[in-house]
Amino acid sequence: MERNLRKNFLDALHGNPVDRIPALSVTQTGTVELMDMTGAAWPEAHSDPKKMVALALAGHEIAGLEAVRYPYCLTVLAEIMGCNVRMGTKDIQPSVLSHPFSKGPENLRMPENLLEKGRIPTILKATEILKNLTVNETQSEVPLIAGMEGPLTVFTHIAEIKNCLIWALKKPDCFNTFMETCTELCIEYANAIFDRGADTLCMPDGGIVGSRMMPPSVLEDSVKPFYKRLCEKVNGPVILHICGDVGDSLKTLSECGFEAISIEEKVSMKAAKEAIGDRARLIGNVSPSGTMLFGTPDVVKAEAKECLSAGVDILAPGCGIAPRTPLANIRALVEARDEWYEEKD
Numbered sequence: 001m002e003r004n005l006r007k008n009f010l011d012a013l014h015g016n017p018v019d020r021i022p023a024l025s026v027t028q029t030g031t032v033e034l035m036d037m038t039g040a041a042w043p044e045a046h047s048d049p050k051k052m053v054a055l056a057l058a059g060h061e062i063a064g065l066e067a068v069r070y071p072y073c074l075t076v077l078a079e080i081m082g083c084n085v086r087m088g089t090k091d092i093q094p095s096v097l098s099h100p101f102s103k104g105p106e107n108l109r110m111p112e113n114l115l116e117k118g119r120i121p122t123i124l125k126a127t128e129i130l131k132n133l134t135v136n137e138t139q140s141e142v143p144l145i146a147g148m149e150g151p152l153t154v155f156t157h158i159a160e161i162k163n164c165l166i167w168a169l170k171k172p173d174c175f176n177t178f179m180e181t182c183t184e185l186c187i188e189y190a191n192a193i194f195d196r197g198a199d200t201l202c203m204p205d206g207g208i209v210g211s212r213m214m215p216p217s218v219l220e221d222s223v224k225p226f227y228k229r230l231c232e233k234v235n236g237p238v239i240l241h242i243c244g245d246v247g248d249s250l251k252t253l254s255e256c257g258f259e260a261i262s263i264e265e266k267v268s269m270k271a272a273k274e275a276i277g278d279r280a281r282l283i284g285n286v287s288p289s290g291t292m293l294f295g296t297p298d299v300v301k302a303e304a305k306e307c308l309s310a311g312v313d314i315l316a317p318g319c320g321i322a323p324r325t326p327l328a329n330i331r332a333l334v335e336a337r338d339e340w341y342e343e344k345d
């Protein structure tokens with residue numbers, strides 16, 4: 001009998017017992033090999049819903065990951081808020097080039113008709129198509145994971161990181177004004193994605209938390225209230241992904257209402273488990289830029305099995321999969337999980 005991957009994933013995400021720990025990616029899955037095999041390549045797959053769908057499905061159907069994950073950038077909301085975005089190439093992700101609110105929050109407001117702006121219609125269309133394709137037959141349901149930037153990422157994109165940090169310390173009112181609008185923006189966009197059938201959202205956010213540039217007091221007093229509001233108002237489970245060494249911040253982050261936290265290999269899985277207890281599930285943390293990009297399948301497997309033995313709830317790369325990652329190394333993630341169960345028995 002084919003396992004229901006969607007049910008298995010949701011059980012793992014909510015902390016219920018599972019037959020097998022899911023092996024997938026909550027962060028970006030587009031690779032050059034998959035682009036070549038599907039004819040759906042970057043940069044077009046960032047704006048064309050059919051190509052976005054084809055590349056997302058390949059992560060499951062070809063690479064074997066136990067979820068479908070899309071899109072492949074963190075610039076959708078920044079672009080709508082007026083940032084110039086370079087769309088990148090086949091192996092370089094889109095990036096933000098300008099910061100229209102670097103002087104302050106004057107004229108900062110929620111865009112009208114948000115869901116019709118920029119590439120949001122592309123993402124929503126892709127969600128609808130994928131929902132139809134992944135839940136047709138109950139026996140083979142596959143979970144649908146949408147990615148989107150969180151409020152801190154939108155803030156740092158529109159205003160620049162250094163301003164965000166300065167205002168956090170010296171102009172808390174200004175910091176709050178940005179967080180208010182960026183959080184509202186994320187909530188409306190997130191709920192539109194859930195309305196169209198995504199099972200969960202992964203929100204890579206707070207790279208500045210992981211970079212240790214932001215004092216813990218700012219996270220606790222000025223960011224946490226907004227994360228809590230976001231988790232309360234969003235109509236589905238949210239996974240927070242944090243880049244970098246977030247060891248010290250994990251307790252605070254786990255108190256915000258996120259269903260799970262996705263961490264990089266810089267954080268020890270064991271220490272992370274101790275820090276967050278059962279307040280959230282842990283996802284990670286095989287090194288995507290080291291092991292998965294440059295290692296052999298055997299090295300990937302060894303690292304994946306360490307994660308499993310350390311108690312990870314969902315086995316995944318510690319961050320977005322690098323576009324040049326060999327297909328065999330992605331497949332090794334799922335194979336490692338299967339071997340780990342066989343070796344355990």
Ligand SMILES: [Zn+2]
Nearest residue numbers: 242243319320
């Ligand atoms: Zn990351």
